[in-house]
Amino acid sequence: MVDYLRQMPIFSALGKDDLARLASTTSTRRIDKGEALFHEGDEADGFYLLTEGRIKVFKITPDGREQTLHFISPGETFAEVALFSGSTYPAGAQSLERSEVVFFPRADLLEIVEKNPQFSLGIMAGFARWVRQFNTLLSEYTKAVPSRLAGYLLAEALRQQPTALADGARVTLEVNKTEIASLLGTISATLSRAFAQLRDAGLIEVSDREIVIRDLARLRDIASGTALGDSKH
Amino acid sequence: MVDYLRQMPIFSALGKDDLARLASTTSTRRIDKGEALFHEGDEADGFYLLTEGRIKVFKITPDGREQTLHFISPGETFAEVALFSGSTYPAGAQSLERSEVVFFPRADLLEIVEKNPQFSLGIMAGFARWVRQFNTLLSEYTKAVPSRLAGYLLAEALRQQPTALADGARVTLEVNKTEIASLLGTISATLSRAFAQLRDAGLIEVSDREIVIRDLARLRDIASGTALGDSKH
DNA sequence: CGCCACATTGAAGGCAGTCAAAGGTGGTGG
DNA sequence: CCACCACCTTTGACTGCCTTCAATGTGGCG
Numbered sequence: 001m002v003d004y005l006r007q008m009p010i011f012s013a014l015g016k017d018d019l020a021r022l023a024s025t026t027s028t029r030r031i032d033k034g035e036a037l038f039h040e041g042d043e044a045d046g047f048y049l050l051t052e053g054r055i056k057v058f059k060i061t062p063d064g065r066e067q068t069l070h071f072i073s074p075g076e077t078f079a080e081v082a083l084f085s086g087s088t089y090p091a092g093a094q095s096l097e098r099s100e101v102v103f104f105p106r107a108d109l110l111e112i113v114e115k116n117p118q119f120s121l122g123i124m125a126g127f128a129r130w131v132r133q134f135n136t137l138l139s140e141y142t143k144a145v146p147s148r149l150a151g152y153l154l155a156e157a158l159r160q161q162p163t164a165l166a167d168g169a170r171v172t173l174e175v176n177k178t179e180i181a182s183l184l185g186t187i188s189a190t191l192s193r194a195f196a197q198l199r200d201a202g203l204i205e206v207s208d209r210e211i212v213i214r215d216l217a218r219l220r221d222i223a224s225g226t227a228l229g230d231s232k233h
Numbered sequence: 234m235v236d237y238l239r240q241m242p243i244f245s246a247l248g249k250d251d252l253a254r255l256a257s258t259t260s261t262r263r264i265d266k267g268e269a270l271f272h273e274g275d276e277a278d279g280f281y282l283l284t285e286g287r288i289k290v291f292k293i294t295p296d297g298r299e300q301t302l303h304f305i306s307p308g309e310t311f312a313e314v315a316l317f318s319g320s321t322y323p324a325g326a327q328s329l330e331r332s333e334v335v336f337f338p339r340a341d342l343l344e345i346v347e348k349n350p351q352f353s354l355g356i357m358a359g360f361a362r363w364v365r366q367f368n369t370l371l372s373e374y375t376k377a378v379p380s381r382l383a384g385y386l387l388a389e390a391l392r393q394q395p396t397a398l399a400d401g402a403r404v405t406l407e408v409n410k411t412e413i414a415s416l417l418g419t420i421s422a423t424l425s426r427a428f429a430q431l432r433d434a435g436l437i438e439v440s441d442r443e444i445v446i447r448d449l450a451r452l453r454d455i456a457s458g459t460a461l462g463d464s465k466h
Numbered sequence: 467c468g469c470c471a472c473a474t475t476g477a478a479g480g481c482a483g484t485c486a487a488a489g490g491t492g493g494t495g496g
Numbered sequence: 497c498c499a500c501c502a503c504c505t506t507t508g509a510c511t512g513c514c515t516t517c518a519a520t521g522t523g524g525c526g
Binding site for chain 3: 497498499500501502503504505506507508509510511512513514515516517518519520521522523524525526
Binding site: 132 | 292300302323353357365372380457458
């Protein structure tokens with residue numbers, strides 16, 4: 001466990017002793033597909049590291065729909081907001097597949113923070129990343145659904161193959177389309193139409209969860225907000 | 234200046250020496266109405282404290298509209314994201330009136346963070362607050378415009394008179410309606426209709442920037458997502 | 467007095483959400 | 497091994513809200 005933690009950017013500044021102490025306070029939990037890890041409003045008493053599976057972090061909107069905020073992949077931490085006193089989780093977390101998480105109780109972390117200023121810098125850097133992502137999500141909201149989808153596909157493509165992104169690149173959707181719809185702030189029926197539009201315009205090919213990017217340039221254009229009909233000679 | 238800083242929650246954990254050092258590194262800047270403080274994407278080299286006036290923090294959406302993220306009031310800090318290395322401002326800031334800000338350069342702050350773990354906890358708490366606020370903003374986005382407006386009016390009412398919020402409460406809009414429209418993710422024409430709907434339903438009275446809340450219970454109901462037509466006997 | 471920014475209102479069009487139905491797929495249990 | 501079922505995906509028809517475009521009103525300020 002100590003070695004595993006050491007690999008993570010957030011913990012890399014800690015010494016051997018602190019790492020060992022940290023490791024000894026954690027607990028591991030397995031959750032089945034569809035099971036809730038915590039609910040929005042629950043008392044927040046620590047944060048999580050996902051070691052296996054896939055988790056979604058989401059809010060329930062006033063009209064009862066689920067709005068997904070992030071999908072968490074193995075190796076990522078989430079719910080860091082729990083590091084602060086008296087707070088509750090601002091969103092819920094639920095597994096999309098059989099998953100395994102490591103839990104870090106708040107009390108022990110705070111002790112370590114107080115002794116390791118560098119560690120707090122690492123946590124703050126994590127926050128900054130989060131802010132940026134949220135910012136992006138907010139911008140996305142004002143765009144049409146096909147634009148958001150194009151943006152999502154490009155982000156996924158980049159994540160899956162950071163090098164050599166070019167026409168013909170393949171993207172595998174790692175969650176089902178209903179979940180993607182929730183992340184993009186829409187519903188599966190509308191997302192389905194958006195996929196159809198990008199396909200009919202010749203930008204992508206779709207076959208279940210396998211997507212092939214056929215026209216990267218125009219896809220980028222759509223993602224940046226250009227309406228699908230518009231061409232700019 | 235030292236006394237002024239000490240009042241702020243974020244700085245309250247600092248000792249006299251650090252406060253004095255911090256104060257000596259700051260600079261004050263006056264900006265005219267409409268002037269930009271920084272633009273989205275600028276190199277972020279410090280954060281700001283607003284001492285006078287009013288500032289909006291905003292992004293330009295892909296289709297060219299302004300999306301306001303926050304209005305900053307005197308005594309509030311903003312652009313804290315600048316505390317992290319190699320980052321750029323994720324949004325722009327512009328004054329809505331003649332304003333005065335105090336600038337805290339990053340380099341000096343980082344030194345203080347390293348010596349004062351408690352200080353970093355304060356900054357992190359600030360971030361957590363921010364996350365929550367953003368979270369709220371995201372939820373708001375999925376609601377109809379009259380609901381968002383109702384939520385905004387309630388939040389303003391609460392901010393202006395934390396005690397004794399009841400029917401007959403007065404709210405003064407502190408920015409013009411076009412700016413409010415931008416904060417609520419819409420345009421002035423649509424916001425104008427939303428005001429008219431709340432007025433015609435007998436929930437509020439509107440007279441320029443002075444709003445009177447006539448039916449607090451129903452206004453809360455609308456804000457929480459109930460459609461204006463729906464009644465629940 | 468006249469300009470300008472802001473606010474309001476009308477008309478029209480479009481995008482997306484809702485409801486509904488049908489086809490496909492994988493998993494489970496008999 | 498097959499039948500059934502639950503879930504996902506897609507498509508159609510419809511409705512409603514919001515945006516766009518445009519015109520008019522109004523208050524402040526030079």
